[in-house]
Amino acid sequence: MATEDATGGRGPDATGVEATTHPLPDGETCERILARMLLIRRFEERAGEMYAKAKIGGFLHLCIGEEATIVGATQALRDGDYLLSTYREHGQALARGTPPEAVMAELFGKVDGCSRGRGGSMHLFDMERRFLGGYGIVGGNLPLAAGVALASDYSGTDDVTLCMFGDGATNQGTFGETMNLAALWKLPVVFMVINNQFGMGTALERHSAVTDLSRKAESFGIPGSRCDGMDVLDVHRRVGAALEKARTQGAPQLIEAVTYRYRGHSMADPEEYRSKDEVEQWRGRDPLATFPAPLVEDGVLSEDAIEALDKRALEAVDEAVEFAERSPFPDLDSLYDDIYVIGEQVRDPWWSTDSRAPGVHRGEEEREAGDVARELAEAGAAHADETDPDTRRARARGEGG
Amino acid sequence: MAEMRYREALNLALREEMDADERVFLMGEDIGVFQGAFKVTAGLLQEFGERRVRDTPISENTIVGMGVGSAMAGLRPVVELMTINFSLLALDQIVNCAASIRYMFGAQVKVPLVIRMPQGAGHQLGPTHSHSFEALYLHVPGLLVAAPSTAADARGLLKAAIRDDNPVIFIEHETLYGRRGEVPEDQEPMRFGEAAVRREGADVTIVGISRMAETALKAADVLASEHEVEAEVIDPRTLRPLDLDTILASVRKTNRAVIVEEGWPHGGVGANMAALIQEHAFDWLDAPVGRVTGADVPMPYSKPLEQAAFPHEEHVVKAALATFRDV
Numbered sequence A: 001m002a003t004e005d006a007t008g009g010r011g012p013d014a015t016g017v018e019a020t021t022h023p024l025p026d027g028e029t030c031e032r033i034l035a036r037m038l039l040i041r042r043f044e045e046r047a048g049e050m051y052a053k054a055k056i057g058g059f060l061h062l063c064i065g066e067e068a069t070i071v072g073a074t075q076a077l078r079d080g081d082y083l084l085s086t087y088r089e090h091g092q093a094l095a096r097g098t099p100p101e102a103v104m105a106e107l108f109g110k111v112d113g114c115s116r117g118r119g120g121s122m123h124l125f126d127m128e129r130r131f132l133g134g135y136g137i138v139g140g141n142l143p144l145a146a147g148v149a150l151a152s153d154y155s156g157t158d159d160v161t162l163c164m165f166g167d168g169a170t171n172q173g174t175f176g177e178t179m180n181l182a183a184l185w186k187l188p189v190v191f192m193v194i195n196n197q198f199g200m201g202t203a204l205e206r207h208s209a210v211t212d213l214s215r216k217a218e219s220f221g222i223p224g225s226r227c228d229g230m231d232v233l234d235v236h237r238r239v240g241a242a243l244e245k246a247r248t249q250g251a252p253q254l255i256e257a258v259t260y261r262y263r264g265h266s267m268a269d270p271e272e273y274r275s276k277d278e279v280e281q282w283r284g285r286d287p288l289a290t291f292p293a294p295l296v297e298d299g300v301l302s303e304d305a306i307e308a309l310d311k312r313a314l315e316a317v318d319e320a321v322e323f324a325e326r327s328p329f330p331d332l333d334s335l336y337d338d339i340y341v342i343g344e345q346v347r348d349p350w351w352s353t354d355s356r357a358p359g360v361h362r363g364e365e366e367r368e369a370g371d372v373a374r375e376l377a378e379a380g381a382a383h384a385d386e387t388d389p390d391t392r393r394a395r396a397r398g399e400g401g
Numbered sequence B: 001m002a003e004m005r006y007r008e009a010l011n012l013a014l015r016e017e018m019d020a021d022e023r024v025f026l027m028g029e030d031i032g033v034f035q036g037a038f039k040v041t042a043g044l045l046q047e048f049g050e051r052r053v054r055d056t057p058i059s060e061n062t063i064v065g066m067g068v069g070s071a072m073a074g075l076r077p078v079v080e081l082m083t084i085n086f087s088l089l090a091l092d093q094i095v096n097c098a099a100s101i102r103y104m105f106g107a108q109v110k111v112p113l114v115i116r117m118p119q120g121a122g123h124q125l126g127p128t129h130s131h132s133f134e135a136l137y138l139h140v141p142g143l144l145v146a147a148p149s150t151a152a153d154a155r156g157l158l159k160a161a162i163r164d165d166n167p168v169i170f171i172e173h174e175t176l177y178g179r180r181g182e183v184p185e186d187q188e189p190m191r192f193g194e195a196a197v198r199r200e201g202a203d204v205t206i207v208g209i210s211r212m213a214e215t216a217l218k219a220a221d222v223l224a225s226e227h228e229v230e231a232e233v234i235d236p237r238t239l240r241p242l243d244l245d246t247i248l249a250s251v252r253k254t255n256r257a258v259i260v261e262e263g264w265p266h267g268g269v270g271a272n273m274a275a276l277i278q279e280h281a282f283d284w285l286d287a288p289v290g291r292v293t294g295a296d297v298p299m300p301y302s303k304p305l306e307q308a309a310f311p312h313e314e315h316v317v318k319a320a321l322a323t324f325r326d327v
Helices: A027-054 A068-074 A090-096 A100-109 A140-155 A167-171 A173-184 A233-248 A278-281 A294-296 A304-328 A362-366 A371-385 A389-398 B006-020 B044-048 B062-074 B084-098 B134-138 B151-163 B212-227 B244-254 B269-284 B303-308 B313-321
Strands: A081-084 A161-166 A189-195 A222-229 A253-258 B002-006 B024-028 B054-055 B076-080 B115-121 B144-146 B168-173 B180-183 B196-199 B204-208 B231-235 B237-239 B259-261 B290-292
Touching: A027 A100, A027 A294, A027 A304, A068 A090, A068 A161, A068 A233, A068 A278, A068 B269, A081 A140, A090 A100, A090 B237, A100 A304, A140 A161, A140 A173, A140 A189, A140 B062, A140 B084, A161 A167, A167 A173, A167 A189, A173 B062, A189 A233, A222 A233, A233 A253, A294 A304, A294 B269, A304 B002, A304 B269, A362 B084, B002 B006, B006 B024, B006 B044, B006 B151, B006 B180, B024 B062, B044 B054, B084 B115, B115 B151, B134 B144, B134 B168, B134 B237, B134 B269, B144 B151, B151 B168, B151 B180, B196 B212, B204 B244, B204 B313, B212 B231, B212 B259, B212 B313, B231 B244, B244 B259, B244 B269, B259 B269, B259 B313, B269 B290, B290 B313
Parallel strands: A081 A161, A161 A189, A189 A253, A222 A253, B024 B054, B024 B076, B076 B115, B115 B168, B144 B168, B204 B231, B204 B259, B259 B290
Antiparallel strands: B002 B180, B144 B237, B196 B231
């Protein structure tokens, strides 16, 4: 239920983060940054449309508004560094270089998706680019990130792990536990709170007693700093410095990026918890407008060049949708694949049970269990074509799901 | 063969695997300077140093999560939790991460993690330190579950667990830590999914899980000496994968089955196994499958109440004889 208190103004001026000016990098860097931010923006807009058309199932959490935070941070990573993120992570995968085709195909639940259709929007993964996943449990990725950093430290590499999570995650037990362990063991990890002002629909000051989140790890021995999450250069500078400290001194750091998401928590969000005026104020700080403006003024990039970048982003997204449409759904026979690594202890076939059919199937060889199992799997999968009319109408109105 | 205690066999397995593979390391509460709450890790800190034997703060969910993360990044962590009750604090990382990550990320990564922990009643530790949760972990696809009951199995299965590429829930038993047993000098890793027939018999099959394998053997002696019933006692050793073939072969011979576990009855290991037995050997059964379980209560502290709340050989004898009643 919306109340005046709960939805009161928290415009960009109320965050306590002052906008600063950074010298512009060279033209090539600016172009790369802008291209990534545009790709994310256009991708997310199209994903929203595809969700309304029921091409995408489940929940869909868009990061529109957070592009500067995502790109500023990921641009500071080396190729060997690891990145872990939350369930709002399409942008992180794209920024790390996962092809938009593979991300869109994953959202469509197709076999060519970056998690082979097993994970969906909330569980993207790209081992090759050391993007170690989107995680569906708030705060669940912090211990994993510390573990990855431990492996780097243990193995004597100088890879750093960057772990992103939302403002809501700072209230989970794993936050305190992980901060303590990371500081105690001097792990090469940087924790990054993407403070978009809401834990789902609960505003920061209604879910956290301390609202300067950069201070929340101080008592665990982890210094924090804030950056302007709407300013890609500010994010880049802060995260870059933190990564360096973690890399060279084994000193874990906490960075808070103060940002805003323009769309709802997920597509099923009537946004009763904030005012249109507040959203408009933040739209005035849209990084897709504020970053290119001085580039044009200073003659770093022409308006035509920026338009061309945007066109390229739109084309990439078109291609991603076409690819996702063309890609097949995973074969029903793959249902039992890859639950286990087959080897000495889990031999093929392994036992599994399936309560739909009388009897026990032998795991990955269920495909050879005969016509009955196959018919039952097909009977189940046939329901994928059903769409509940209420859901369809709600999605068309931009509410449902 | 050498005789050693169950805890010494575990210690030896850890030492051997750490010697063999630099990627193997230990994490847990009080496993180092304190030498382990049950002394399983005694001496390992002195031998391998703090890099590989890591005392952790009391943060179960994060310890397990760090195990998962470091396993994803190429290490082979062995995490000790002080009792299986404490693993409930880590259930998010065990189920949502360790068990799911390989499948949900399309097989791009593996999680070679071992989580060791003891379970079981009998030490008057009350309702937060005494439970048995095999069934809880058996429930989860993606996990392997071992519950060794002898020193040799403890060593052989732990070596196998550490070398395997899957996450393993390795369930020890507080009462068994002090038990002596024969252990081969050069023990190869055992295979999961191979049950042990501890005693042969033609009249009734008794499956005993974890410490209950021992209780089942005691019951078999009573059945033989006092009731002229020859029981076949099977210790599955691992619950995922389960050696159902050995159990079914025995049931087809004896036509009767009793399953003994220390955990709770509803949704228990025995409930699951009874379902499998009747699905596959219905025509061979001469009686309903019997179950002996822990009482359906949080474990009480008071000694008589506690002893009343988990199975002893008398319960097993009674359940076995019940399968001979006219039905």
